[in-house]
Amino acid sequence: MCRAVFLDRDGTLIEEKEYLSDPERVVLFPGVAEALLSLQTAGFKLIIVSNQAGVGRGYFTMHEVALVNERVTQYFARSGVRFEKIYIAPEAPGQPSRGRKPSPQFLFDARDEFELDLASSYSIGDKLIDLECGWNAGVKKSILVRTGYGRKLEQEHPEHLAAAVVADDVPAAAKWILEGA
Numbered sequence: 001m002c003r004a005v006f007l008d009r010d011g012t013l014i015e016e017k018e019y020l021s022d023p024e025r026v027v028l029f030p031g032v033a034e035a036l037l038s039l040q041t042a043g044f045k046l047i048i049v050s051n052q053a054g055v056g057r058g059y060f061t062m063h064e065v066a067l068v069n070e071r072v073t074q075y076f077a078r079s080g081v082r083f084e085k086i087y088i089a090p091e092a093p094g095q096p097s098r099g100r101k102p103s104p105q106f107l108f109d110a111r112d113e114f115e116l117d118l119a120s121s122y123s124i125g126d127k128l129i130d131l132e133c134g135w136n137a138g139v140k141k142s143i144l145v146r147t148g149y150g151r152k153l154e155q156e157h158p159e160h161l162a163a164a165v166v167a168d169d170v171p172a173a174a175k176w177i178l179e180g181a
Contacts, residue, residue, distance in 0.1 A: 001117035004084070005039050005177065006107055006134065008125030009050040011148015012170060014072060016126075019053075021060035023071035029147055033079035035174035040081060042178055045114055048072075048086040049099075049106045049123075049133065056092030065090070084114055102132035107139070124173050126150035128157070131164050141165055143173045 010016050013036075015027040036046055048069075054060050069086050076083070087109065089100035099106040111118050122141050123134030126148030134142035143165045144150050154166055167173040 001115050001120075002045055003043060004045040004047050004110065004114065004116045004118075004121040005036075005174075006047050006049050006110070006121065006123040006137075006139070007036075007170075008101075008127070008130045008148075009048050009069075009072065009086075011126035011150070012124060012130070012145055013048070013076075016148040019057075019059045020068055021054065021064040023067045026068060026071045026075065028072075028075055029169060031169070031171040033076050033081055035171040036076065036081045037079055038178060039174050044121075044177075045084045045116065046081065047084050047110050047114075049101065050086065051089045051101050051129070053090075053092045055090035056095050062088070062090055085110065101127075101129040102136055104133055104137035107133065107137035111137075122173075122177055124170060126153070128153055128160055131160075135163065141177075143167055143176065145169050145173055 007013055013032055017025050040046055052065050055062055065088055087106035089097050091097035091100050110116055118138050119140055121139045123139050124143045126145050131142040131144055146168050167176055
């Protein structure tokens with residue numbers, strides 16, 4: 001069985017732009033591509049799991065989400081990074097949803113599709129729902145990054161982070177994972 005790192009998109013891999021729908025506005029955080037390549041080289045499958053409530057709220061379409069994701073994957077591909085899959089939950093909070101985080105459903109789907117060992121896998125994100133998604137799926141560790149909304153969460157609700165690892169950014173999270181792998 002394989003190991004994976006489940007990654008949030010906005011605020012984790014790329015700058016948070018509040019309802020990003022324009023691929024021209026995609027900005028990768030520094031060092032993320034190299035960090036993901038190091039995880040990939042170590043044998044981790046990379047999977048993006050992203051809530052895109054802007055679709056459910058009528059702010060943009062799934063086609064626009066696909067264009068942004070295409071830009072994201074193109075940028076990372078330049079460094080040799082390959083994502084196995086991108087799971088998208090387009091529903092707004094409160095709408096019925098199969099996979100909207102903190103639901104672990106997409107992690108279970110990825111487990112079955114890619115023969116993953118969730119207990120040897122990790123999740124990385126900038127929101128409590130990212131951490132909870134990983135915890136709900138039984139990953140080895142959920143990691144909060146201080147990018148995006150992470151620093152605010154750490155300052156305002158440190159009590160929620162007792163079971164998490166907190167890292168400055170994805171490169172620091174990847175370093176932590178690889179040192180313990």
